Amino acid sequence: MEIKVLGAAGGEVTGSCYLVSTGQARVLIDVGMFQGSNTSESKNRLSPSAKPSSLDAVLLTHAHLDHVGRIPLLIKHGFRQPIFATDATIDLAEIILRDSARLQVQDLERQNRKRRERGQAPTDALYQPEHVEPFRGLARPVEFNQPITVAPGITARWREAGHMFGSASIELQVEEAGRRKVIVFSGDLGPTSMPILRPFEPFDKADVVFLESTYGDRDHRPYEDTVREFTRIVTEAVASQGKILVPTFAVGRSQQILYHLGIMFLQKQIQPFPVYLDSPMAIEATKVYVKHPDLFDDEMKSWQSRGLGRSSKGYFHPTATAAESMRLNDIPGPCLILAGAGMCNAGRILHHLRHNLSKPNTHVLIVGYQGTGTLGRRLVDGQKLVSIHQRRLSVKAKVHTLNGFSGHAGQSELAQWFEPLAASKPQVYLTHGEDGPRTALAQVLQKRFKIAARLPRHGEIVQV
Numbered sequence: 347m348e349i350k351v352l353g354a355a356g357g358e359v360t361g362s363c364y365l366v367s368t369g370q371a372r373v374l375i376d377v378g379m380f381q382g383s384n385t386s387e388s389k390n391r392l393s394p395s396a397k398p399s400s401l402d403a404v405l406l407t408h409a410h411l412d413h414v415g416r417i418p419l420l421i422k423h424g425f426r427q428p429i430f431a432t433d434a435t436i437d438l439a440e441i442i443l444r445d446s447a448r449l450q451v452q453d454l455e456r457q458n459r460k461r462r463e464r465g466q467a468p469t470d471a472l473y474q475p476e477h478v479e480p481f482r483g484l485a486r487p488v489e490f491n492q493p494i495t496v497a498p499g500i501t502a503r504w505r506e507a508g509h510m511f512g513s514a515s516i517e518l519q520v521e522e523a524g525r526r527k528v529i530v531f532s533g534d535l536g537p538t539s540m541p542i543l544r545p546f547e548p549f550d551k552a553d554v555v556f557l558e559s560t561y562g563d564r565d566h567r568p569y570e571d572t573v574r575e576f577t578r579i580v581t582e583a584v585a586s587q588g589k590i591l592v593p594t595f596a597v598g599r600s601q602q603i604l605y606h607l608g609i610m611f612l613q614k615q616i617q618p619f620p621v622y623l624d625s626p627m628a629i630e631a632t633k634v635y636v637k638h639p640d641l642f643d644d645e646m647k648s649w650q651s652r653g654l655g656r657s658s659k660g661y662f663h664p665t666a667t668a669a670e671s672m673r674l675n676d677i678p679g680p681c682l683i684l685a686g687a688g689m690c691n692a693g694r695i696l697h698h699l700r701h702n703l704s705k706p707n708t709h710v711l712i713v714g715y716q717g718t719g720t721l722g723r724r725l726v727d728g729q730k731l732v733s734i735h736q737r738r739l740s741v742k743a744k745v746h747t748l749n750g751f752s753g754h755a756g757q758s759e760l761a762q763w764f765e766p767l768a769a770s771k772p773q774v775y776l777t778h779g780e781d782g783p784r785t786a787l788a789q790v791l792q793k794r795f796k797i798a799a800r801l802p803r804h805g806e807i808v809q810v
C-alpha cells in the first residue's frame with residue numbers, strides 16, 4: 347500500500363490532501379483548497395490523471411476550506427462516492443463550500459472582465475454552486491471513536507482534534523494481502539486551552555503518522571493572558587461609549603468572542619451591551635454549534651448550566667439581512683459588531699469600518715491573521731490613511747491586535763499529542779507547516795522520542 351501526499355507538503359500549510367491506495371481501494375483524506383496570495387490557480391485545478399470517479403471514498407478531518415475546498419471540484423469531475431465525516435463537519439463544510447462557490451463565481455466574473463480587455467477567451471470557474479449541491483447527499487456522518495468500514499479493506503476511526511467544531515484526527519486500519527497496517531492522520535490539532543471545544547484525544551499505536559506542524563517551532567502565550575487583554579479592551583471601549591468592530595471569519599473566532607463576552611456579562615464583570623453577529627454565514631455556523639451540544643467541553647457545559655446562552659437572548663442580535671446590517675450605522679455605542687471578512691478585504695465589515703474608522707472612540711479588534719496587502723494588515727501596521735470603497739479615510743480609531751486566539755496547538759502540545767504513539771516507533775511525516783516550524787518539530791521528536799521524522803515534498807509517495 348502507498349500514501350501520496352497531495353497537499354500541505356513541501357513547506358505549505360494549505361491544500362491538505364492524501365491519497366491512500368491499496369490493491370483494492372483508493373481513498374482520499376481531506377481535499378483542501380490551496381490558498382494564499384501567491385497560490386497559482388492551476389494548483390487547485392485537477393490533474394488529468396486524477397480520475398475522481400475511481401475513488402472509493404473521501405474522509406474529512408474538519409471543515410476548514412484548506413481541508414474540504416476542492417470537494418465540489420471532485421463532484422464536478424464525476425465523483426459520486428461517499429464522503430465520511432463527523433456530523434458537525436458535514437454541517438459546517440456545507441456552509442463553507444457554498445460560500446466558496448459563491449466567491450469562485452465572483453472571482454470568475456472579475457477574471458473574465460480582465461481577459462476580455464486583453465482580448466483573451468473567457469475561462470470557467472473552478473466550480474459553481476451547483477457542484478456543492480450533491481455534497482449533502484454523498485455525506486455519511488460518523489460517530490467519534492466508532493470504527494467504520496469506508497472502503498474494501500479499510501476501516502477508519504475519528505477522534506477529537508480540538509481544533510474546530512467537529513474536528514477530528516483519523517486512524518486507518520488498512521488490510522492488504524494478509525498484512526494490517528495502522529496509519530494515523532492528525533488533521534489540524536487545537537490548543538488544549540481552546541474554549542468550547544473538547545481537548546484533542548490522541549491515538550496510541552501506529553505504523554505511519556502524518557502530523558501537522560503549523561506551530562512546530564513555538565508555544566503560544568497562556569490563553570488566560572489573551573482573555574485578560576480582551577476584557578481590558580472591551581472595558582476601555584465601553585467606557586468611551588464606542589463601537590467595537592471585530593473582523594472575523596464565520597466559524598471559530600466569532601463563537602469564541604461570543605463565549606467570552608457571554609461569560610463577562612454573566613459574571614457581571616461588565617454591564618451587558620448589544621452584540622451584533624453581522625454575518626449570515628457566522629449565524630448559520632453558530633446554529634451548527636447549538637445543534638451539537640454533545641461536542642462542547644466540560645467548561646462550556648458548566649457555563650451553560652449556569653445560564654450562558656439563555657441569558658444572551660436580551661443582548662445578542664444576529665443581523666442576517668443587508669438592511670438590518672445598514673441600520674447598525676446609526677446606532678450609538680457601546681456595542682460590539684462581529685462581521686466578515688476576517689481580513690477586511692470584502693464584506694460587511696467594510697461598511698462598518700467606513701462609518702467608524704474616523705471616530706476616536708471606535709475600537710477595531712483584530713483577532714485573526716491578516717494577509718499581506720489587505721486592509722486588515724494596513725490597520726495592524728498602524729497606517730493613518732486608508733481607502734475603503736474608493737474613499738480616503740483618516741484612521742482615528744484604536745486598533746488592537748490580539749494574537750492569542752489561535753486554533754492550532756503549539757510545539758509542546760504537538761509533542762504531547764504524539765507521545766502515546768511514540769512507543770510503537772512509527773514512521774513520522776510532518777506536514778501542514780512551513781519549513782522552519784516543521785524542522786523545529788522534527789528536532790523535538792528526535793530529542794524526546796529518538797524518532798527521525800521526515801518532511802515530505804508535494805507529490806511524495808510513502809510506501810507502507
Ligand SMILES: [Zn+2]
Binds near residue numbers: 410509510534
Ligand atoms: Zn484547520
